[in-house]
Amino acid sequence: TTAYDGGVNKLVFWSGAIFQAPYMALRQQSSNAPSGVYCTDVASGSPADQYELMASYWITHINGVATPDLASFEQAVRQCPDRTYARVRIVSFDLEPAVLTVKTCYHYWPTSTLTKDASTESGWRSSNEN
Numbered sequence: 754t755t756a757y758d759g760g761v762n763k764l765v766f767w768s769g770a771i772f773q774a775p776y777m778a779l780r781q782q783s784s785n786a787p788s789g790v791y792c793t794d795v796a797s798g799s800p801a802d803q804y805e806l807m808a809s810y811w812i813t814h815i816n817g818v819a820t821p822d823l824a825s826f827e828q829a830v831r832q833c834p835d836r837t838y839a840r841v842r843i844v845s846f847d848l849e850p851a852v853l854t855v856k857t858c859y860h861y862w863p864t865s866t867l868t869k870d871a872s873t874e875s876g877w878r879s880s881n882e883n
Contacts, residue, residue, distance in 0.1 A: 766866070770808075773790075789820075810846070
């Protein structure tokens with residue numbers, strides 16, 4: 754028997770929020786997922802928190818660029834300059850669409866990733882490029 758790992762292979766941290774591809778239980782609850790990018794947590798006091806980006810939102814676009822998966826989301830947010838407003842198109846868990854703006858602050862809230870990597874001691878590899 755193989756151990757179940759929950760299906761989380763990568764996390765993207767942007768503006769104080771954590772994003773990932775939808776995990777199995779979420780896919781089962783949302784059979785018509787609007788995107789492959791799901792916000793799982795938002796740090797208190799972060800830009801994401803201040804501009805009301807919340808956990809349980811699906812992210813469909815960043816500055817007009819479609820984000821159907823985590824790779825395209827990461828590429829889109831890495832194009833957002835520091836201290837500028839990013840337009841974030843979201844869909845709530847109840848499938849209500851909306852548009853938010855988030856002002857980036859990479860000094861305190863840099864974009865980074867954690868990627869599953871069995872060759873590392875912790876099992877995860879981090880990347881902090883902005």
